[in-house]
Amino acid sequence: MTAPNIVAKWASWAPQLRSALRIVAAFMFILAGTVKLFAFPIGMPPNGSTAPLLSEFWFAGVLETFGGALLLLGLFTRPVAFLLSGEMAVGYFQFAFPVSFWPVVNNGIPLALYCFVWLYFSAAGAGPWSLDARREKRYHPPTP
Secondary structure (H helix, E strand, O other): OOHHHHHHHHHOOHHHHHHHHHHHHHHHHHHHHHHHHHOOOOOEOOOOEOOOOOOHHHHHHHHHHHHHHHHHHOOOHHHHHHHHHHHHHHHHHHHHOOOOOOHHHHOOHHHHHHHHHHHHHHHHOOOOOOHHHHHHHHHOOOOO
């Protein structure tokens, strides 16, 4: 196989890799929520507790756990990803940015990355390994 053929073959995997990125990112995102809601796999710093009911951190935990689960499944990906991108932007500018301009100093790297990853999925969609793709095939079969 020649180099251009290898590149073409690898590029043909882009839709599946988009789905893989969504699944892995959503799994890790869910964990950020379960820390806040259920103290799993650890509790929230500094004392390992959960977020107080109906607090801002509790709402963030709900969005991260259940929105992340929808993204993991690839269900309603575009609107959910857009909502979660906004949540991460608010989190960044509310908690990280006031500490420092630099994300490496203010511990805002995960917030900034998730903001743009979810923004990407809000535009690009879930990819072929998703319930959205199955729904699309079911309700809009290809024309002959």
